[in-house]
Amino acid sequence: xxxxxxxxxxxxxxxxxxxxxxxxxxxxxxxxxxxxxxxxxxxxxxxxxxxxxxxxxxxxxxxxxxxxxxxxxxxxxxxxxxxxxxxxxxxxxxxxxxxxxxxxxxxxxxxxxxxxxxxxxxxxxxxxxxxxxxxxxxxxxxxxxxxxxxxxxxxxxxxxxxxxxxxxxxxxxxxxxxxxxxxxxxxxxxxxxxxxxxxxxxxxxxxxxxxxxxxxxxxxxxxxxxxxxxxxxxxxxxxxxxxxxxxxxxxxxx
Amino acid sequence: xxxxxxxxxxxxxxxxxxxxxxxxxxxxxxxxxxxxxxxxxxxxxxxxxxxxxxxxxxxxxxxxxxxxxxxxxxxxxxxxxxxxxxxxxxxxxxxxxxxxxxxxxxxxxxxxxxxxxxxxxxxxxxxxxxxxxxxxxxxxxxxxxxxxxxxxxxxxxxxxxxxxxxxxxxxxxxxxxxxxxxxxxxxxxxxxxxxxxxxxxxxxxxxxxxxxxxxxxxxxxxxxxxxxxxxxxxxxxxxxxxxxxxxx
Ligand SMILES: Nc1ncnc2c1ncn2[C@@H]1O[C@H](COP(=O)(O)OP(=O)(O)O)[C@@H](O)[C@H]1O
Ligand SMILES: [Mg+2]
Numbered sequence: 052x053x054x055x056x057x058x059x060x061x062x063x064x065x066x067x068x069x070x071x072x073x074x075x076x077x078x079x080x081x082x083x084x085x086x087x088x089x090x091x092x093x094x095x096x097x098x099x100x101x102x103x104x105x106x107x108x109x110x111x112x113x114x115x116x117x118x119x120x121x122x123x124x125x126x127x128x129x130x131x132x133x134x135x136x137x138x139x140x141x142x143x144x145x146x147x148x149x150x151x152x153x154x155x156x157x158x159x160x161x162x163x164x165x166x167x168x169x170x171x172x173x174x175x176x177x178x179x180x181x182x183x184x185x186x187x188x189x190x191x192x193x194x195x196x197x198x199x200x201x202x203x204x205x206x207x208x209x210x211x212x213x214x215x216x217x218x219x220x221x222x223x224x225x226x227x228x229x230x231x232x233x234x235x236x237x238x239x240x241x242x243x244x245x246x247x248x249x250x251x252x253x254x255x256x257x258x259x260x261x262x263x264x265x266x267x268x269x270x271x272x273x274x275x276x277x278x279x280x281x282x283x284x285x286x287x288x289x290x291x292x293x294x295x296x297x298x299x300x301x302x303x304x305x
Numbered sequence: 306x307x308x309x310x311x312x313x314x315x316x317x318x319x320x321x322x323x324x325x326x327x328x329x330x331x332x333x334x335x336x337x338x339x340x341x342x343x344x345x346x347x348x349x350x351x352x353x354x355x356x357x358x359x360x361x362x363x364x365x366x367x368x369x370x371x372x373x374x375x376x377x378x379x380x381x382x383x384x385x386x387x388x389x390x391x392x393x394x395x396x397x398x399x400x401x402x403x404x405x406x407x408x409x410x411x412x413x414x415x416x417x418x419x420x421x422x423x424x425x426x427x428x429x430x431x432x433x434x435x436x437x438x439x440x441x442x443x444x445x446x447x448x449x450x451x452x453x454x455x456x457x458x459x460x461x462x463x464x465x466x467x468x469x470x471x472x473x474x475x476x477x478x479x480x481x482x483x484x485x486x487x488x489x490x491x492x493x494x495x496x497x498x499x500x501x502x503x504x505x506x507x508x509x510x511x512x513x514x515x516x517x518x519x520x521x522x523x524x525x526x527x528x529x530x531x532x533x534x535x536x537x538x539x540x541x542x543x544x545x546x547x548x549x550x551x552x553x
Contacts, residue, residue, distance in 0.1 A: 099430055128432030139423040143341075153431060156331055 052077045053098060053209065053241055058107035060093055067093045069265040070107070080232045080242045080255045084287065085262035091245040092136075094262070095213055098243065099133065100124070111209070129157050132202030132240075134212040134231075138194040140186040146173075146197050147182040153205040172200040176230060192223040196230070203234055210235065210242040221250060221300040228254045249288060250300055252276060261287060318513050325441050325509075328434030335442065342446035346408050350453060353407065354400055358391070358457040361399075362464030365390050370474035380475045384483025387465030389492075396457035397496045398544050401503040404450075405536035409511040412443060413532035416515030417525040425516070436516065443508040450504035451497050458496075495551045502547065503540050510536045 053075040060068040067090045075081040083091050096102040098109060100116055108115045111127060119127065140149050147169055154165045173179065176196040186194055195215060202210060212231060216224030228244075232255040235242040244251065252259060256273030261284060268283040276284060329335065369386040416439055419425050428435040462484065469475040475483075514532035518524055 101426060101429060125432055128430070131430060133427065133430045135423040135427060137422050139427040141424055141427075142418075142422075155334060156431060156433060 052112060053243070054110040055094075055098070056108045056110070058094065058097055058104045058109070060090075060097060060102060060104050067265050068097070068104070071262075071265075071267050072107075073260050073267060073270060075241055075243050076258065077241045078236065078239045079257045080235045080244055081258040081260070082251060082256050083243065083245045083260050083262060084247060084252060086287065086290075087247060089262040090265040091247070091262055092213055095211055095243065095245050099131065099211060129153075129205060130208040132205070132207035132210045134195070134198050134202050134210070134215050136214045136217055138186070138191075138198040140194055140197055140201070142186050145183050145185055146178075146189070149186065149197060150200045150204050153201065157205060168204060169200075172204050173197075175203075175234070176200045192219055192227070195219065195223075195227050199227070199230060199234070203238065206238065208240055210238075210240045212242070212244040214245055214247070216246070216248060216251060220303075222303050224248070224250060225254055225300065225304075231255065232257075252288075263287075317517055318509070321436060321440070321513050321516065322509065324434065324436040325444070326437070328437050330433060330438045330441070335438075338438070338442040339445050342442045343449060345411070346443065346446050347449045347453060350404060350407060351456070353403075354453050354457050355460050357403065358396065358400065358461040359464035361395060362387055362391055362461030362466075363468030365395070365461075366465035366469040367472060367474065370469060370472070379483075380479040381483035381486060383469050383475045384465070384480035385486045386483075387462055387469070388484050388488075391458050391461035391465070392492055392496050395461060396454045397499045397503065398540065400454060400457045401500070401507065401540050402537050404453075404507055405511075405540060406533055408447075408507055409532050409536045410529040412508070412511035413515040413518075413529045414525050416512055417518045417528045418522070420516065420518055421521050421525060439516070440509065440512040443512060444505065447504040447508040448501075450507065451500045454496070454500045495547075498551065499544060499547050502543050506536060506539050506543065510539060 054073075055075075056072050058068050058071040059066075071094060083094060085091050093102060097104050108117060110116075114123070116124070116127070140146075141152065144152070147166075150169045150172060151165050154160055154168060158165070160168070170182075173182070176199050178193060178196050178200065181189055181193065181197075186197070189197070199215075202212075210231070215231060216227050219227060228251050231242065231244060234240070244255065246252070252273050256276065259269075259271055259273065259276060260267055261269040263283050269279070269281045271279065276288060279285075330338070366383050366387050369383045370380075373380065373382060416425075419439070425435045425439075428438055466477075466480050469480050470477055511532040514528050514535065515525075518528040
């Protein structure tokens, strides 16, 4: 479980987050949705500790990250997996080396043990026979899978995903979304997914927060999202570009 | 405005250096990274350094010979001039400037593209000190840079010898006499002190330009150009300062 309390974050004059409070629960995929520029990535980077909030507190379980010592920070980092928007695979390493990287950095396992675990997670994301290839040699969808494999290889308690299906065709996007949700349940992780995609909302929106201009304007589930008459929600859900996307998916899936 | 930006830039460089030498990456991983950098930066530059040095040494010998019209000046000046130019300036300073283009743009663009594709964020999220991970191995690898410079000196003089003797400008005996003429070992010390300073500049300045860049692929190209300007200016300035301190 991750709890955020009254997070504020500005960049010089630009107030990006204006007092965000919410809870991301364990064993669930929580979605942060909102238009481009609404502050989703900045919120995610605050959760990750890549940005220091100007005000407010972030709790992992019941421990505020602000008061953790270096050792506790280090331990927390090892419990975090992150899936970046572009995959962020290390292009100088093979797929196998990419996925093994967290194990090499943080565990004292033998090479053969690490390799077994790497193959296990690669199989879990349905990737086989790509071990020796380089990221540039596989498709975008496959890169995302590798990135998921790397994020979960060290059995994290927390998984963060920034726009996991950006740049993917709708069908692949759905597969990736579902994979994230399944793995969240399997590993009983606290998963936070940033998206601006209504398709993700439909697929994996167990718990949704909507950001608008750095303010949390609505919280609920994908059941609630179509019944609410919250103006910000309807504005977001029925913006035409998103609807086009939904239609595309439906057509593709026949 | 220009001044405050400059101060900010210089500040960020020193903050970077401090972080490079803290939060060390796991030893076994670091060792591998160092070998990879030696391969990319040092081994990968052998060919071009050898090629340039050999031919420039030859040109220095020929130019010196062609300017020796006065019969009172001994032919041994050809060997002498080749040795002095190669050891004092060409090998340490000009090879470093050329490497500012070759290694420097390689370092800036590889770190810069890791920045724009969030690979550096990925390291940071894992709790790895990305500056130590990326920059420290480059600094260690470039501690071998003096070997490249030594090779440059050797091949430059060899090139001068071959051009001088086989071009019919001088004899082996005269050339060797020139090489030995009033040789000051301290000149070699001076050259290698410079070389170490330039090596440190070559490893850190382009890394700094790449690490703190913002934007996308286009900006990676601009950062590489900036990196070359900064690196070569700093090499020239430190060359001046070191020469002033050590030789005058
Ligand atoms: N590192 C940064 N420095 C300055 N401003 C930033 C930085 N990161 C994001 N911003 C600004 O924060 C705002 C929200 O960005 P972001 O969180 O990336 O939006 P999105 O919801 O599309 O992910 C934007 O106005 C952006 O310019
Ligand atoms: Mg974003």
